[in-house]
Amino acid sequence: MQNVVIAKPYRFVAPHRGKLWWRLFRPILPFYLRKTAGIVQVECRQVERLRASLDAGHGIMLVPNHCRPPDPMVLGILSDQLAQPLYVIASWHLFMQNAFQSFLLPRLGVFSIYREGTDREALKCAMQVTAAADRPLVIFPEGVISRHNDKLNNLMEGTALMARGAAKERARLNPPGKVVVHPVAIRYFFDGDVRAAVEPVLRDVERRLTWQPQHDLSLEARIEKIGKALLAMKEIEYFGAAQEGALGDRLQKLIDRLLVPLEAEWLKGRREKDIVQRVKLLRIAIVPDMAAGALEEAELQRRWRQLADIYLAQQIAFYPVGYWGENPTPERLLETVEKFEEDLTDAARVHAPMRAVVDVGEAIEVSPERARGADGDPLMGAIREQLEAMLAASLAERRPASAQAQTA
Secondary structure, X not given: OOOOOOOOOOOOOXXXXXXXXXXXXXXXXXXXXXXXXXXXXXXXXXXXXXXXXXXXXXXXXXXXXXXXOOHHHHHHHHHHHHOOXXXXXXXXXXXXXXXXXXXXXXXXOEEEEOOOOOOHHHHHHHHHHHHHOXXXXXXXXXXXXXXXXXXXXXXXXXXXHHHHHHHHHHHOOOOOOOEEEEEEEEEEEEOOOHHHHHHHHHHHHHHHOOOOOOOOOOHHHHHHHHHHHHHHHHHHHHHOOOOOOOHHHHHHHHHHHHHHHHHHHHOOOOOOOOHHXXXXXXXXXXXXXXHHOOOOHHHHHHHHHHHHHHHHHHHHHOOOOOOOOOOOOHHHHHHHHHHHHHHHHOOOOOOOOEEEEEEEOOOEEOOOOOOOOOOOOHHHHHHHHHHHHHHHHHHOOOOOHHHHHHHO
């Protein structure tokens, strides 16, 4: 399990308002992206849409999809092109990884939010910096990194709550001001030989399974065979035997085997439809006593085991059934192999060369009041519609892996 839950008392980390560290980091960012993520190029499109909102003096929220760890740094290239720093709201655990990260993030305009409870300070800060309109605020509404670029997770409605709160503050100005949301679609392209890139990872995973390398299989068949083996191993661990049936049913059955007993214990059987929300509610129930430091060691270890099961359930849910389709793109193959490695080792190696395309969507004006009787939040619906359309348009630029191999 990655270090995403911090069993310590939470303290809000505020952003620095100055621009000195942003200026110092600007020339380093391209090298940082190449070194840490294999990203050799970032293309920003429709930037004029965002410039128009900046020139109009609007409070601005940027709402991107979140499929890879370097997403915030990729947006740093957009910030550089605008000559305008950004605020970014990020999970508190990112500030607790090492001293360098704890030092640097706030100085680049990043501030914390506590996912294991209600963080009024973070909400207040988000509304205030958006209403002040001195720089855009970045919020990732999916809440977690999915590693599937072409499929959005459920969007959390806290984004709309913060946007409307800022809009209320702007509406009280004389003359009144506006808040707008720009959806931002981040799409990654792998421009190398995908088979050569994933071969070392597949070989290492097969070695863990005590297999001989499966070189006689096509790349797709080899990945699928490994995936089935990893699923069967978890089914044996939690059910005592590998299960039968359609893949989607088996995945859901395992997720429920992990979460339903915990929901019965901690949430009186309450069960949300969305996996991220299920995970969030369980963590909110389990973690506070751990952070308070008052638990006996046996109970503390029991809860850590429960949190590991919760994390596993979320990771299983991020293998979308049918995501490959008949002709998977190189990126979808790469994403799946990266997830294998990450789920086994908590880290995925860098694959280069990667190229990122950042599409800025049309401005959506935020009303201070939510429309009554709406089926779902209309603001979040509009955000999702634009994100899906932009991601679909960028996907159309990519040929399937099989076609790429034929012309290589």
